[in-house]
Amino acid sequence: MRWLKRILPLTLLLLAGCVTPPEPMDTSAFVAAAPRSILVLPPVNLSVEVDAPGYFLATISKPLGEKGYYVFPVNTVKTVMSAEGISEPKEMHQLAPTQLGKMFGTDTVLYVTINKWDSQYVVLSTTTVVELEYTIKSAHTGETLWHTVKQVTYTPDGGSSGNPLADLIAGAIVAAMERASPNYMPLARQANYQVLYGAYSAIPAGPYLPKQTASN
Secondary structure, three states, rough: HHHHHHHHHHHHHHHHOOOOOOOOOOOOHHHHHHOEEEEEOOOEOOOOOOOOHHHHHHHHHHHHHOOOOOEEHHHHHHHHHHOOOOOOHHHHOOOOOHHHHHHHOEEEEEEEEEEEEEEEEEEEEEEEEEEEEEEEEEEEOOEEEEEEEEEEEEOOOOOOOHHHHHHHHHHHHHHHHHHHOOOHHHHHHHHHHHHHOOOOOOOOOOOOOOHHOOOO
């Protein structure tokens, strides 16, 4: 068994070395377009959570603004769309980005589809899953400048008290609470920040980002 103990760490190290990290996203088209503003459309919701679009819209403007872009107020966008007789997100997403550019004077349009936004309850645990698909298109040419998909999961932990029975009961209570009221807002915020600032999916810094942080 000694030889196994010696060779196992080496084997794991070799396997880890075989894992190729994803290539950073090619943002050359985005950089060439040099957008200053982003229009965020209400997301198309393919999940069973009817409040998912509201959670997303409440967490997307801040990270985009902190990245250095002017973000059109989401409520203003919905109001203008309603005035044009367009109230459903699917109808908005069918509009060409160039048409939206003429309507709002924006440089780019962010289209988002919510693929998953639900909680899976298994025995004494609940796992909440959020999956979002992001696409930014030029409002001047219609070209896709950036596209990615992000999935974030969260399984609450009731902690450990040293008492197995007490921990089991606590875990069941935490799982039931998560199932009754899923922790969606932090997940949406986490997904947006990871996508916009992540090593392999981040969008370039915008023109309104302070110079001392533009390289971050």
